[in-house]
Amino acid sequence: MKPGKTLRSISALLPVILLAGCATYGAGVTGAIQDVQKGDYAASEAKFQKALNPSGNDRLLYHMELAVVKHLEGDFTASNVLLDKAERIAEDLETTSITGSMVTLMSNPRQGPYGGADFEKVFINYYKALNYFGLAQLAADRNGYYDALEGARIESRRLIIRLNDLNSRKGTYAEQNDKDQQTFTKLLKIFEKLQGNLVDMDRLEYRDDAMAHYLTGISFEMNGEYDDARISYQKAAKSYEGGFSKQFRLDAEMTEQAWFDTIRMMQKAGGYKTESRALAKKKLSKARQAELKNWTADKAQIIVLEHKGLAPQRKEMSLELSVNPALQALEIRPYFFGNDKAQLAWFYVLYADKDIFDAVANYLDAAEVGYWFNSFTKTVPIGPLWNTAQDMGLLSAIGDSMRITVPYYSPVKALGESTLSVDGERNLMLKSSNPALMAVQEQMVNSSTDIQLALARSSLKALTAQSVASAGGSGSLGSILSMAGKLTAQLTDAAETRNWLLLPSDIRIRRVVVEPGEHTLALDSTLNAGQRQSAQEQVNLKAGDIHLWRVRTLPPLAGAAKESEVKQLIKVSE
Numbered sequence: 018m019k020p021g022k023t024l025r026s027i028s029a030l031l032p033v034i035l036l037a038g039c040a041t042y043g044a045g046v047t048g049a050i051q052d053v054q055k056g057d058y059a060a061s062e063a064k065f066q067k068a069l070n071p072s073g074n075d076r077l078l079y080h081m082e083l084a085v086v087k088h089l090e091g092d093f094t095a096s097n098v099l100l101d102k103a104e105r106i107a108e109d110l111e112t113t114s115i116t117g118s119m120v121t122l123m124s125n126p127r128q129g130p131y132g133g134a135d136f137e138k139v140f141i142n143y144y145k146a147l148n149y150f151g152l153a154q155l156a157a158d159r160n161g162y163y164d165a166l167e168g169a170r171i172e173s174r175r176l177i178i179r180l181n182d183l184n185s186r187k188g189t190y191a192e193q194n195d196k197d198q199q200t201f202t203k204l205l206k207i208f209e210k211l212q213g214n215l216v217d218m219d220r221l222e223y224r225d226d227a228m229a230h231y232l233t234g235i236s237f238e239m240n241g242e243y244d245d246a247r248i249s250y251q252k253a254a255k256s257y258e259g260g261f262s263k264q265f266r267l268d269a270e271m272t273e274q275a276w277f278d279t280i281r282m283m284q285k286a287g288g289y290k291t292e293s294r295a296l297a298k299k300k301l302s303k304a305r306q307a308e309l310k311n312w313t314a315d316k317a318q319i320i321v322l323e324h325k326g327l328a329p330q331r332k333e334m335s336l337e338l339s340v341n342p343a344l345q346a347l348e349i350r351p352y353f354f355g356n357d358k359a360q361l362a363w364f365y366v367l368y369a370d371k372d373i374f375d376a377v378a379n380y381l382d383a384a385e386v387g388y389w390f391n392s393f394t395k396t397v398p399i400g401p402l403w404n405t406a407q408d409m410g411l412l413s414a415i416g417d418s419m420r421i422t423v424p425y426y427s428p429v430k431a432l433g434e435s436t437l438s439v440d441g442e443r444n445l446m447l448k449s450s451n452p453a454l455m456a457v458q459e460q461m462v463n464s465s466t467d468i469q470l471a472l473a474r475s476s477l478k479a480l481t482a483q484s485v486a487s488a489g490g491s492g493s494l495g496s497i498l499s500m501a502g503k504l505t506a507q508l509t510d511a512a513e514t515r516n517w518l519l520l521p522s523d524i525r526i527r528r529v530v531v532e533p534g535e536h537t538l539a540l541d542s543t544l545n546a547g548q549r550q551s552a553q554e555q556v557n558l559k560a561g562d563i564h565l566w567r568v569r570t571l572p573p574l575a576g577a578a579k580e581s582e583v584k585q586l587i588k589v590s591e
Contacts, residue, residue, distance in 0.1 A: 042075070042515040043330040046082065050327070050518055051519065054571045058090045066284060075131045077106045080517060081137070084144060085519040089569055093148035100145045107133050107141065121236040125514040136223050137517045139179055140415070143229055146236060150565050171238045173233035187224035188417060191259055201266040220264070221458040227256035228450035228524060231275060238282065239563050247282035250275055265451040274447060276300035281312055316530045317558035321437050323446055325570045326522030329453050331460065333358045333512045338475060339418040347397040349421070349468070359427040361393065367464040368395045397436045414479035421471040422512040426460055429522065430452040433543025437527045440536055446525035453522040467512070533560045542570045
């Protein structure tokens, strides 16, 4: 091929290359999410169906995102059909062949199937349980009501199995706390801090879900299985108390609420008179101990569950890879033009050299690049492997520099308070779960793997490009092929930016006891930038009823009025 023709071919390919390098999952479904914010679920569904392939690499996301849309529409049966498929897809992808995974990792993670995070798989079962609660409230007769509750009970059992599996793989909070008390572990942590490791990754593992346990408790209680409800509420209480609340910045009152419901179920199940008294004295304030007397069989319950905000979008950060012959090392830095403060903060906390040995290297190198610049550097010494890297052609393939990419999250903005009014009496909603922080912390845990894969992926592409250039000879054609290959390798490099975007940012809950009869419920919710939304519900309850009201509070689109009404999601039969 002649050089001129080669250049024309490269020019023709560049737009395609650029598009491949810049595309993200979030960008493809933005319109669908905006339609959800507007309450136009039909339009959202159509856009998701257009953006995602139900049998392609995004098939898990297709079914999860559409399932939430159907849930918001109130089509709970269709939502569960989608979630059933999502669950099967997730299970199938867990057994994907290593060969197929490696091919994806070596090329572009976004070109392979998305398998879902651990917490996302828990939310599949969580939403299925909520759908059954919705079907129970819409049931035309008592048989339909109890059939739907049975479905919720079965789904709760599946949630328990999934959480038990998570505990077996990641360990429980109790096991983690016991480990932290060991002298050797304490010493290790001291020296980790001395070496500049600011993030204790083991503490960020998603190892349990207190809110999921709590939801199973509600399910069992509504089915009249009070001892099973006691077990689930107690698991929730221990999880909140053991570390879940602290890890995900939840309200401390949620721990007491879970213990409160544990004790209620002890009293309701019978046979725990002495134990329940001792536990109440140990775990509850005097005010809440006194409140137990009000939760009698002749009363009704109201549980309000608010799904608030939107999950954060996973993004891509570009980093510069270069060779430092003096240190016989590879160096990685963020690009200081185009990267925002969030990207720089992510790099500094998770990647930048901060131990004493790296400080020496940074000091020796500071005369050339400046100390501040070097404080945002990750040095990868390859020492004994330097000659190997040189013989492979890796160092020359990298050349002056190369672009690599890693995923990251911007800091999650805290949402304002939510207040429930029952017949004018105000109660603060309790933050019971935080899917947004689950996503961020999972990415932090994976950050070391992310940078290793990015290095390996880009190095392989650079070596391949150099090999193609060598085949073109040492003349102009070889130079052109070398330039084109390297440019293609860099522009097509992409990090994994897919995640379940219609999950809420956080989850709030409140439960109150009321007299049978008619009640007016109102939820006032504050979002970012002073945005407030409200929802109302009228209910007529009989003695022993447990009424679950679910509200989805979404941020309005830019330019929308600060005061707006949240679309009522669930119309409960009286």
